Amino acid sequence: MSIEPRLLEALSAVQDPELRRPITELGMVESAVLENGTARVKILLTIAGCPLRSTIENDATAALATLPEVGSVELELGVMGPEQRAALRESLKGRAVPFGDPSSLTRVIGIASGKGGVGKSSLTANLACAMAADGLRVGLIDADVHGFSIPGLLGIPGAKPTRVDDMILPPVAHGVKVISIGMFVDDNKPVIWRGPMLHRALEQFLTDVHFGDLDVLLLDLPPGTGDIAISVSQLLPGSELVVLTTPQAAAAQVAERAGAIAVQTGQKVVGVIENMSWLQLPDGSTMELFGSGGGRQLSERLTATLGAEVPLLGQVPLDPLLRAGGDAGLPLVLSHPGSPAAAQITAIARSLSHRPRGLAGMKLSVSPG
Numbered sequence: 001m002s003i004e005p006r007l008l009e010a011l012s013a014v015q016d017p018e019l020r021r022p023i024t025e026l027g028m029v030e031s032a033v034l035e036n037g038t039a040r041v042k043i044l045l046t047i048a049g050c051p052l053r054s055t056i057e058n059d060a061t062a063a064l065a066t067l068p069e070v071g072s073v074e075l076e077l078g079v080m081g082p083e084q085r086a087a088l089r090e091s092l093k094g095r096a097v098p099f100g101d102p103s104s105l106t107r108v109i110g111i112a113s114g115k116g117g118v119g120k121s122s123l124t125a126n127l128a129c130a131m132a133a134d135g136l137r138v139g140l141i142d143a144d145v146h147g148f149s150i151p152g153l154l155g156i157p158g159a160k161p162t163r164v165d166d167m168i169l170p171p172v173a174h175g176v177k178v179i180s181i182g183m184f185v186d187d188n189k190p191v192i193w194r195g196p197m198l199h200r201a202l203e204q205f206l207t208d209v210h211f212g213d214l215d216v217l218l219l220d221l222p223p224g225t226g227d228i229a230i231s232v233s234q235l236l237p238g239s240e241l242v243v244l245t246t247p248q249a250a251a252a253q254v255a256e257r258a259g260a261i262a263v264q265t266g267q268k269v270v271g272v273i274e275n276m277s278w279l280q281l282p283d284g285s286t287m288e289l290f291g292s293g294g295g296r297q298l299s300e301r302l303t304a305t306l307g308a309e310v311p312l313l314g315q316v317p318l319d320p321l322l323r324a325g326g327d328a329g330l331p332l333v334l335s336h337p338g339s340p341a342a343a344q345i346t347a348i349a350r351s352l353s354h355r356p357r358g359l360a361g362m363k364l365s366v367s368p369g
């Protein structure tokens with residue numbers, strides 16, 4: 001089938017919403033001809049019943065209509081055959097370096113907490129959206145296997161990943177590629193997996209899920225020091241940790257254990273975040289609902305235990321809008337970017353993503369000149 005270069009050029013502006021690459025590079029444009037001002041184009045979807053077919057349809061029609069010589073568009077949607085899908089898989093596989101590879105440029109950051117309910121999932125969802133809003137390519141793995149909540153917090157509670165044969169394409173929410181155990185279990189059933197199964201599930205997320213090239217991959221870890229924390233350190237030896245606490249001394253003590261695990265795993269703890277630091281009252285005064293000092297205390301203790309500076313990255317105040325944003329699936333950093341809590345989270349996201357990558361322990365491919 002023939003392809004008119006001008007039409008192909010216009011279609012190169014259309015991205016596959018899940019693969020986030022131009023459809024022209026993915027072998028999805030089967031034919032594109034111009035006859036008497038009518039652009040007749042056939043696009044092949046990766047799978048039948050592609051959930052995003054109307055997005056592709058609308059984007060392609062709009063892109064073609066930008067050409068002055070195109071008066072009308074006739075778009076036909078087909079489905080890739082096994083050979084075309086195999087070629088697509090191959091071309092995608094060759095691109096992204098696995099995250100565990102020492103030469104990977106993706107910064108992998110696990111968000112850990114001592115106990116549940118301190119806001120780890122809410123902050124992880126907000127951090128991911130803040131980074132994506134800054135133009136970074138962000139992936140988020142909800143590894144909080146027993147308390148997965150990320151899909152709901154990002155407004156895609158029932159989303160299922162698209163499968164192209166044995167490759168899994170993560171749904172995208174607010175520019176973040178998201179994968180969660182919750183997407184692989186029925187409805188709200190509890191996950192009763194133990195060590196080896198959890199390890200296998202995480203391994204599958206890291207190998208079979210096609211995230212493409214990412215700047216940052218965030219992992220929402222289960223609270224505490226369980227099996228998943230060990231698996232993460234084994235599967236992603238270069239990954240870093242951020243530890244979350246509330247200002248309460250008792251919470252900081254529990255969180256210290258989650259951070260001190262890095263002594264055994266050899267991971268770097270890049271900082272502490274204090275959440276629920278205070279509540280601003282209508283008269284402008286602040287109320288320290290959970291006491292104060294937990295974040296500072298945790299940062300000092302981890303610095304002493306690990307023998308390396310573990311800074312307090314920021315303090316996020318309590319904000320009812322943050323809770324409401326989670327319920328509505330629209331994180332606070334997007335719904336109310338100017339609020340004090342959102343400003344703190346965005347500043348923390350920037351300090352995490354803008355730090356130069358440490359080169360210690362990394363192979364440098366430099367040859368003497």
Ligand SMILES: Nc1ncnc2c1ncn2[C@@H]1O[C@H](COP(=O)(O)OP(=O)(O)OP(=O)(O)O)[C@@H](O)[C@H]1O
Pocket residue numbers: 113115116117118119120121122123144147149222223275276316317318319320321322323324326341
């Ligand atoms: N800064 C904040 N202001 C207001 N509400 C918050 C804040 N941080 C978290 N919350 C709320 O606190 C509750 C617990 O948060 P979240 O589920 O994110 O915690 P978690 O640490 O991930 O818990 P678990 O590990 O048990 O899933 C949620 O209702 C969330 O909306």
